Amino acid sequence: MAPAVEELPTGQPTGNGRGPQSYRRPARRVRKIDFAQLDGLSTRADQELRETEDALISFMEAQEKRDRLYVMSRDELKKKFQFGRMGGAA
Amino acid sequence: MTSQPMDFTDYLMRQQQQAWQRSQIDKLFPSEEERTAQLARRIEDQAHDSAEGAAVAASEAEEAFVDVITEAKDLGKKITSGVVAPDDARRTLAELRQRHKKIAARIKSIKVAYEGAVKTIEDPAARVAELTSKFPSLRR
Numbered sequence: 514m515a516p517a518v519e520e521l522p523t524g525q526p527t528g529n530g531r532g533p534q535s536y537r538r539p540a541r542r543v544r545k546i547d548f549a550q551l552d553g554l555s556t557r558a559d560q561e562l563r564e565t566e567d568a569l570i571s572f573m574e575a576q577e578k579r580d581r582l583y584v585m586s587r588d589e590l591k592k593k594f595q596f597g598r599m600g601g602a603a
Numbered sequence: 604m605t606s607q608p609m610d611f612t613d614y615l616m617r618q619q620q621q622a623w624q625r626s627q628i629d630k631l632f633p634s635e636e637e638r639t640a641q642l643a644r645r646i647e648d649q650a651h652d653s654a655e656g657a658a659v660a661a662s663e664a665e666e667a668f669v670d671v672i673t674e675a676k677d678l679g680k681k682i683t684s685g686v687v688a689p690d691d692a693r694r695t696l697a698e699l700r701q702r703h704k705k706i707a708a709r710i711k712s713i714k715v716a717y718e719g720a721v722k723t724i725e726d727p728a729a730r731v732a733e734l735t736s737k738f739p740s741l742r743r
Contacts, residue, residue, distance in 0.1 A: 516665065543654045546713075548710070551664060564675075
C-alpha cells in the first residue's frame with residue numbers, strides 16, 4: 514500500500530506558481546496527503562480494537578464459566594464427601 | 604568659478620548614481636503594488652510551511668495508526684493464548700483506544716490546516732485581499 518503522504522520530492526520544483534502574473538515565481542511543491550487512506554487506517558484500527566475487545570470478552574466469559582464449573586464441582590464433591598461421612602456414622 | 608562641460612563618463616556615472624538612488628528610495632517606499640506582491644509572497648511562503656507541516660504530521664499520524672493496529676493484533680493473540688492477565692489486557696486496550704481517539708482528532712485538525720494552506724497557495728491574491736480587508740493596516 515502506498516503511503517498516505519507523498520514522499521519528499523528529490524528533483525527541482527516544477528512549473529510556476531498559479532495566481533496573478535505579478536505573484537508568479539518558481540513554485541515550491543506541496544506534498545499530497547491522501548486523507549481517504551488515513552480515514553481507512555483509522556477505521557481499520559477501530560475494527561482491530563473491537564476484535565481485540567471481543568477476544569478479551571470471550572476469554573473473560575470462558576474463564577468465568579470455568580470458575581463456576583470449578584466451584585460447582587467442588588461443592589458437589591464436598592456434599593458427596595459429607596454424605597459419605599454421615600452415612601458411615603449412621 | 605567656471606563650470607566645465609560634463610564629459611560622457613561623468614554623465615554615465617551620474618546616471619548610474621541617480622538610478623541607484625531611485626532604487627534605494629523604491630526600497631524604502633515600495634509602491635502599493637509591490638507591497639501587495641511582497642505580502643502575497645510572505646503569505647504563500649507561510650502557507651507552504653503550513654502544508655509541509657501538515658504533511659509531516661499526517662505522516663506521523665499514519666505511522667501511529669499502523670502502530671495501534673499492530674499492537675492491537677499482538678494483544679489479541681496474547682489474550683487468545685492466555686499469556687496476558689485480563690486486567691492487564693483491559694488496561695492496554697483502554698490505552699490503545701485513547702491513542703486511536705487522539706490520532707483521529709489530530710487528523711481532523713491536520714486536514715483543516717492543509718486545506719487552508721492549499722487554498723492560499725492556489726490563490727495568494729485572494730488571501731491578501733481577505734486579510735487586507737480585515738486588517739487595513741497591512742496596506743501601509
